[in-house]
Amino acid sequence: MVTVALAQINPVVGDINGNTRRIQEAMRRADDLGAQVVVVPELAVTGYPPDDLLLKASFIEANLEALGQVASSSGDALAVFGFVDHKDGCLFNAAAVCRRGQVVGVYHKHLLPNYGVFDERRYFEPGQDHLLIDTPEAALSVSVCEDAWSEDGPVVQQGLAGAQIVININASPYDKNKLDERTAMLADRARRAGASIVYVNTVGGQDELVFDGSSIVISPDGEVVARLEQFEEDFALVDVPLGHRDGMGATGPGPPVRRVRVALPPAPSGGARGVVTKALSVEAEIYRALCLGLADYVHKNGFKKVVVGLSGGIDSALTAVIAVDALGTDCVLGVSMPSVYTSSDSRGDADALALALGIQTIEVPIKHIQDAYVEALESAFGQTQEGLAEENLQARARGNLLMAISNRYGHLVIATGNKSEMACGYATLYGDMAGGFALLKDVFKTEVYALSHYRNSISTVIPENILTKAPSAELRPDQKDEDSLPAYSVLDPILEAYIEGEVGVADIVELGYERDVIERVITLVDRAEYKRRQAPPGPKVTGKAFGRDRRLPITNQWREGPDEDLPARATGVGGED
């Protein structure tokens, strides 16, 4: 048994000084509580992912200075934390092991993820050896994130080489399947390694990513010994059981093993039984992920308040509710911007929502702005048929008004579009897509309803009528989403299969949908790539989010399904461009 402190902290990308303080605080706290070991997440010094900051020599240098500062302030507990190592002109995603003012060992991550949202091969070289830390109590080893995801990879190799506790530091982003996936994977690795795994994850929002924390200790039998909070900073002392193997002197297959010998402080009296927090429901998880993603984007970027356009529809309603839960009532300004097509129902629903939330609202009608545009364009448009251009002008007038309010008061504009719209291009570029953060960008419309019901189950804030009426963009008389798109109950599963599943038409037909509907949807998705490229970032909550997770060319003549010539995209599809 070794008593390990899991420090689930929220570093800020680029804030090396602040992150240094955060790591030092965790180490002090561990020492105060008598922990024998303290573990801090992957790349805690730089924040994750630092992206091309890693190409700046000054940044790498500051990170190495921070390593020195943290090491020199290290106390009795053996401290493990992530930093960027620099050797022979190469960078390594590294874990430092420090104690009593010294760096006693450094491990370089072996497996560098370069898929999905990850680009680690762009920066790092893979490590070539293992680090075994022989203490009088137990043999420990250190690994980083992806090192655990290979069945016979570094974590298992370290167990076979004699480690009784494998420490695994992480910056593992959330998606809605991640917790179960991770737990099952770690249980398997612990059993294969014959060792306990101490898995410490980052928590916090960083642009498109949300790190969920959920740090976990797994016994050599694959049992969950402890799990920390989801979506919150957390800190816990856990007595970690030792693996089956003796460790000292044992060797296994795989890369060479470096060994360091180090003492640990005595175990604290009384022990530290780990607490296993109850896992949230899927809806609660996603809701919390969105709250954390938004709050961190706002605060880490120095904003105080946000502004949300309230249409009376469900997307803007859920956006406003999440903003209030994430930031507080006083930090959310609602703006209603009715047009001649805005129903009195919508106005009433928006008002009722604002009242239920207690947020400040202002109303800015757009009729005169729209009239001025139409008049200005009269000679340019001549006798051509009214349509998409006029519809989009309304959406863009609203986008401009929100940005003007942002410019005047410094509030961040939150865009309210959902993933179904983003997928199909059923959104106006520079209109309802305008803003600094697109909160629901990775939430399908059906999930928007599910999240709204979930939130109302805690306390009713979203008016019933918003939940039950048919979705409409209200850009022309009697417009309904389902005039242009399949029902969301059909659309969303097709989108999920195509986007997350990367499958073709034939496979989606097998799911039970009609071929022509599928082909229409896929065409919409493919054609909207240019819009998504100009969309604000928003938090990833699914297996594949638009943004860094899905990188498709705009200029792209690949078509699933039947060959057809591609008409110019600016002509758009009914109701949006």
Added chain:
Amino acid sequence: MVTVALAQINPVVGDINGNTRRIQEAMRRADDLGAQVVVVPELAVTGYPPDDLLLKASFIEANLEALGQVASSSGDALAVFGFVDHKDGCLFNAAAVCRRGQVVGVYHKHLLPNYGVFDERRYFEPGQDHLLIDTPEAALSVSVCEDAWSEDGPVVQQGLAGAQIVININASPYDKNKLDERTAMLADRARRAGASIVYVNTVGGQDELVFDGSSIVISPDGEVVARLEQFEEDFALVDVPLGHRDGMGATGPGPPVRRVRVALPPAPSGGARGVVTKALSVEAEIYRALCLGLADYVHKNGFKKVVVGLSGGIDSALTAVIAVDALGTDCVLGVSMPSVYTSSDSRGDADALALALGIQTIEVPIKHIQDAYVEALESAFGQTQEGLAEENLQARARGNLLMAISNRYGHLVIATGNKSEMACGYATLYGDMAGGFALLKDVFKTEVYALSHYRNSISTVIPENILTKAPSAELRPDQKDEDSLPAYSVLDPILEAYIEGEVGVADIVELGYERDVIERVITLVDRAEYKRRQAPPGPKVTGKAFGRDRRLPITNQWREGPDEDLPARATGVGGED
């Protein structure tokens, strides 16, 4: 001597059927001319870069079917072309070697670039062996792009293993230093390998990238034997001299060598002396790169015409001129959108430009739109001080008008902002940044002038006054760019050092600029990251372009220079947000 046809073609990403035809045409043409070998660029079957299309099983399958089609139509000339190979669940960036209906060999690229604009490790596994093609005339080998860039890498290894001609197929994107860099690198490799190098590059625009062609044959002594056109499709037969080594049976260090034996058709009578095209000047190169990038973005995406806002300033002037040169006079619509701050000079300059170009123009004044916005916001803004919000509303009204014209007529909106503005955030999101393609996004303001003078040196189209007056956004009375930014002659070298050089403040001070100016510029660049994330794509012409080439977090508290708290960014800097 072997007579090789270099087929410098322009594939379209995703257009597997079209690309198959393009490759087959090149092969037929080579056979018609009696070539012994024909070489087509890297990933010609899929286009480059296919990005996440490579994750779609249906796409990989279609590409393999295309391989079969091309192979089965191969004739007498030995044909080398790029495709995606799929073996044991892994993908390879591959070169196929075909003759008389058969695939006679396949080579997998060894070195996979994963820096700058490249992400090949995201998709591909590296090849592990070499392919030597023994013919009665000579020993040939095949390699792909990056394989040439390592001093002792695959191209040199192949020479040492006995190849007398190393074929290197490419999709190498243009930047303004690339031609000299490539030529020097290839000369060095040829000498080290003791072999000729046949370097065949793609030509064409693909979103942010422009492939310049400039295919080249280098003798074993490092001399340029032939060079094809820059920025155009081209096709040439070249008698390629043989390397010094005998080849048959020789072995060198490095990975294992597979050998295939194949016949070649007889050399054509009369021979084929290579032509070395004259290299363009830097300005001509960049100008041609912009023309090709624009033309291909427009045509490959199915657009017929473009629309450009004409302000009377130099950026919109150069944009319109390039559009006319790239697409033709009839394909460019100019829109002038004067406000109360638009000087009569500017109106006159815009008119004179349109007249010189002979393009259709329309005028849409924005005064009433601006008035309607200000009036609508009256109660929201109350007694607060007029400023940035009102300035941006003008830019955004213009952006909306251009998008409305795009929606109505299907024209592509070309944004006119330059790299200096994009760098400093001196541009309005959804305003002058609006559009489908940002033509000058990677062209510094000083270079905008240089390109304008270059173009006028061919024939005068840009009115003198546009070239000589002080740059202004004309969003408030008597506004000048230099009220908010350092002189461009100071700004641009600082930007170049910071962005392309990735150097810190101290290094830029050593270039002779003032520390406080440098710090101010760097702060502007860092704060504008969120705007650039929502910018349209534009063609890369420098060593580091904004976009896929430079990937920085938005949420990022790293600051070069003195520590300071970061105020909310929506408050912006004078004159723009």
